[in-house]
Amino acid sequence: MFKAANAVQIRVSIDDIEPDVWRRLVLPVHWNLEHLHLGIQAAFNWWNYHLYEFRIGGLRYGDVETLMEDATDDDPRVFDQREVRLLDFEQGAVFSYHYDFGDGWRHTVAVEEFLTLAATPKQGSCIAGERARPPEDVGGVSGYERFLEIIADREDPEYAETIRWCGGYFDPEWFDLSMTDKDLRNALRTNVKRRLYQPKPKDAPRK
Structure with a gap:
């Protein structure tokens, strides 16, 4: 007997950063774009305090009231993110998620596979x-590149201030699957607290 898909597997990556920063997620198909926004925020531990929008087929989707608050007549229309569900996409679809219009973080979202789970x-x-x-708030791609240069060089005059700013430790290769999965499972809960800084290993060298 045919059973309809009840989950979707997607891959989300941050654009213009090498090596790739990415997450593979399995999400309920009934989630809409607002839920997806919260899921991406949780999966990357973004702090969810900047504006965001989705770009799909040349159209903008997001929180209509927030995004149109200071809009002019020349700005493109924003469509309600709650009216689009993950089930509405086709396998293989690719679209963009933009977070923090100042730093300009763009994410590529790829719909990899629809799943029928038990x-x-x-x-x-x-x-x-x-x-x-x-x-x-590191300053976008160029700011991040400069940030990595600074924390890799203890002789840099900006090193001490920068390492304090990021909580005393930052490893660009760090990823904890168990921690990220837990964050994502709590993505839709209200008053979720995000980690301010990357966890510091006990054996990490003193800065």
């Missing part, structure tokens, strides 16, 4: 990923 999922889960996302 039990319909109520939460999202992270099944794979690599590398840490850049610190919030």
Whole structure:
């Protein structure tokens, strides 16, 4: 007997950063774009305090009231993110998620596969990923590149201030699947607290 898909596997990666920073997620198909926004925020541990939008087929989707608050007549229309569900996409679809219009973080979202799981999922889960996302408010791609240069050179005059700013430790290769999966499972809960800084290993060298 045919059973309809109840989950979707997607891959989300941050554009213009090498090596790739990415997450592979399994999400309920009934989630809409607002839920997906919260899921991406959780999967990358973004702090969710900047504006965001989705770009799909040349159209903008997001929180209409927020995005149109200071809009002019020349700005493109914003469509309600709650009216688009993950089930509405086709396998192989690719679209963009933009977060923090100042730093300009663009993410590529690829719909990899629709799944029929034994039990319909109520939460999202992270099944794979690599590398840490850049610190919030680091200044976009160019700011992140400069940030990495500074923390790699203790002789840099900006080193002490920068390493304090990021919590005393940052490893661009860091990724914890168990921690990320837990974050994603709690993505839709209210008043979720994000980690301010990357966890520091006990054996990490003193800065």
